[in-house]
Amino acid sequence: MSNLSRLLKESWTLVEEQQDKLAKYFYARVFLNNPQLRELFPVQMDVQRSRLLGAIVTAVQTVDDPDRFAEYLQSLGRDHRKFHVQPEHYDVVGGALLEALRVFAADQWTLEFDQAWRDAYRVIAERMIAGADADSSNPPYWHAEVLYHERRSRDIAVITCRPMHPLEYRAGQYVSVETRYQPRLWRAYSVANAPRKDGSLDFHVRAVGAGWVSSALVRRVRPGDMIRIGSPMGQMTLDRRSTRDIVCVAGGTGLAPIKALIEEMTLANRTRWVHVFFGARDRDDLYDLACLDRLAARYPWLSVVAATSEDPDFPGEHGNISDIVARYGPWRDHDFFVSGSPTMVRSTLRTLVELQVPAIRIKYDAFGDS
Incomplete structure (x- = not known):
């Protein structure tokens, strides 16, 4: 661990238990000093408050490995164009962050800590600004028309939309989505299909209790509605140079990017076996199992194992999907x-560590609406 990384992590422990209060103070300073920025943010700030601060802290603390995270930060900068972020806004956010850290760390804050956060934040901001500048040929977001809306269970919908302008992405990536029902409130959703000639995109969405965007997408959006879509992000994509067989583990609507990867494989795969483990609470949440079974019947290289954790009468596997994956191993060479x-x-991930699967062979995304 470098000295910079040590200082960042050590200083964060001074305020970590107060991060909710720190986040409120941070936004108060941003809006007090620059009231015109308030209109860039959603009316409901409860979820946004923790998301932005969390993203900043996580990014700053990864500065020790800039090459690994360069692509992520550049794509994050491209994505933030949808908020109409300008280069000067980074100085505002950085200043408010440092002020909040000083206040909540109080007399334990040192000049060394201060300089470490300044240096780390500068690197993050430079990467993100460069990413935004390099993407000037694309719009900051895409308008898309909802073509189909199908309820698959009590709280899951599959939505198909078509952007008004071409949107380039790779199977396995995700985008952020905004609806007219909650302006300026964006949530990340994986695209559930490989790129198509007609440009249409599928999303698998579960409405959750505190999910402003997910509830609107499942219960209010209808064909003909317009939504807005941010720039593609994520590195959970196929390594086309690899010849190793593949294991896909999906929980609930986490099936979306897995479905896109399978679809890409159907276009060219001839040599790699693909094992899909699809887990959910009950059979209703296995909302796309019939489609997976049809794909497995058509492509000999694809196998599907479904499991429920709270449905004892389900005619398949029972238990947590990670435990079931372990029972079907070994997977060390996948x-x-x-x-x-x-x-x-x-x-x-804990299970895969126990199975001695090298971390370099594991790709994952974990995000939700709340």
Whole structure:
């Protein structure tokens, strides 16, 4: 660990238990000093408050490995064009962040800590600004028309939309989505299909209790509505140079990027076996299992194992999907893709460590609407 990384992590422990208060203070300073910036943010700030601060802190603390995260930060900069972020806004945010850290660390804050956060934030801002500048040929976001809206279960919908202008992405990536029902409130959703000639995109969305965007997408959006879509992000994509067989582990609507990867494989795969493990609470949440089974019947290289954790009468596997993956191993020589809730992803990653799967062969995304 470098001295910079040590200083960042050590200083964060001074305020970590107060991060909710720190986030409120941070936004208060941003808006007090620059009231015109308030209109860039959603009316409901409860979720946004923790998201932005969390993203900043995570990015700053990864500055020790800039090459690994350069692509991520550049794509984050491209994505932030949808908020109409300008280069001068980075100075505003950086200044408010440092002021909040000083206040909540109080007399434990040192000049060394201050300089470390200044240096780290400068690197992050430069990467993001460069990413935004390099993407000037694309719009800051895409308008898309909803073509189909199908309820698959009590709280899951599959939505198909078509952007008004071409949107280039790779299977396995995700985008952020905004609806007219909650302006300026964006949430990340994986695209559930490989790129198509007609440019249409599928999204698998679960409405969750505190999910402003997910509830609107599942319960209010209808064909003909317009939504807005941000720049593609994420590195959970196929390594086309690899010849290793593949294991995909999906929890609930985490199936979306896995479905896109399978679709890409159907276009060219001839040599790699693909094993899909699809887990959910009950059979209703296995909302796309019939389609997976049809794909497995058509392509000999694809196998599907479905499991429920709270449906004892389900005619398949029972238990947590990570435990079931372990029972079907060994998997030491496979490439892994993992997608689902943060809890499900963490559980699966722990299992893969126990199975001695090299971390370099595991790709995953974990995000939700709340």
